[in-house]
Amino acid sequence: MYNQSLKQLSASLRKKEFSSVELSHYFLQRIKRFDGNLNSVITLNEEAALQSAAQADKSISMGEAGLLTGIPLLHKDIFCTEGLRTSCGSKMLDNFIAPYNATAVEKLAQAGVVMLGKTNMDEFAMGSSNETSFYGGVKNPWDLQSVPGGSSGGSAAAVASRLAPLASGTDTGGSIRQPAAFCGITGIKPTYGRVSRYGMIAFASSLDQGGAMAKSAEDAAIMLQAMSGFDEKDSTSVDRPVDDLLANLDRPIKGLTIGLPKEFFSDDLDAGIAEKIEQAIDAIKSAGATIKEISLPNINLSVPAYYVVAPAECSANLSRFDGVRFGYRCEEPKDLEDLYKRSRGEGFGDEVKRRIMIGAYVLSAGYYDAYYKKAQQVRRLIQQDFARAFKEVDIIASATAPSVAFAAGEKKDDPVSMYLSDIFTIGVNLAGLPGMSVPCGFVDDKPVGLQLIGNYFEESRLLNVAHQYQQLTDWHLRVPAGYEQE
């Protein structure tokens, strides 16, 4: 049952082969059985989940069910959920219970999903390995010695081990795509502004974007469809109708042009991964697509520019955590400054502190032009590189990450080498484009991800290519050893 598609699960619910209560119970049991090792879930929502499952069963009986009615899901712990703790992976919010739902959570609830709990993540989404979480690292179900990627590592590990059919994620520099690649699942980050950021705890506001993590492109399409749309509560939300993401899944990809950026196929890329990507490209070619080499000349500057823009925005966003109105407060502050400094010093972990300090530094008096303005200009150059490329090609393809999942502890004490693990994903966020990762094989028994990048609002085309690729391959159906029992 754990490996069935959303459409299959939904059809079974409607045919009353099992109820949503039974299905939810089944996945809750899987979480209890397997997550002790993985640590992918921070907070379980058992009682409320079974109640909303019972509600979903009523809707199904009354013939009011949509594709997502009664389907269990996990939310990344960055999305505010009314009445259920939202920690953002931080000691700072260890006791925080949001008084409202994030718009993405609300929209999925309206579509009838059953929220089983909240997934582990790097603290405030800052990290590429899940090791910065206050609740401890998450293990990769394909190899317990390896990281699941990050920051949406809990969501990726949970879907990979089939603890839930779906999980939400957020992606600021690769935080959906890189863990999806490391855990062998499908993840999509839509165009900036497509999924509301309201109630999604802010890290870098001009880059953050919510998205869907699932077994397959088809499942991800169904979930993303329900999450997307204009929201007046988010001032950066885009007021534009959402395409039908399912309508084009089955369209043949004959005639599409796929661009391969030569900069992404350099020596930085592991040879084993390069081979898997070439095989995936060959499969897409065999379905009738044309392949073309392209160039993104400034893409090598995306990591440097990102580590100005993201920390600068993070230092501004995280100034709200001051120990006064919500969140952690230190013991016995002697004055207001001591309260601020110790609450923040004790409430935030090392990586968050590093990024806040980088942000405060690049924004401090006299440095603005040299760093923030310069980074915004580099960002424009990267966007122009993509714009030029999309005049020649429909989709851009590359590896999602330069290596497979690395060992826990390997990069933990070396921030720069950790940052470079997002070298292929960060440019997409700087430009605001949609991107996804699709499983395309294994190297050293660990999954490899194929990244697909589309032009603005071309989620439907991205999902079409991914779905067609998944008709030709079965990498997305592979389940790590030890998790195949019912």
Next chain:
Amino acid sequence: MSIRSEEVIKIAHLARLGIKDEKLSSYASELSNIMGLVEQMNQVDTTDIEPMAHPLDQSQRLRLDEVTEVDQRESLQRNAPNVEDGLFLVPRVID
């Protein structure tokens, strides 16, 4: 690019971030490494390039100046570390 421990103290103060003395030198070297990465931006000339703030070059939407918030004082204050009579308590600021 090298950031010294004294600069870490200054930046941490700007960000109101309590830092333990014994971590100053490791922060200094990590921040220096990160700024070294950042400086690679200088490889490219950006004269006359328009800075990019929003991927779709959208500007902030305006709305009518109406009260849309509902009163949630109680549920919001349930998350506060210390409240009294509907007020957030902090250490004495003025003697």
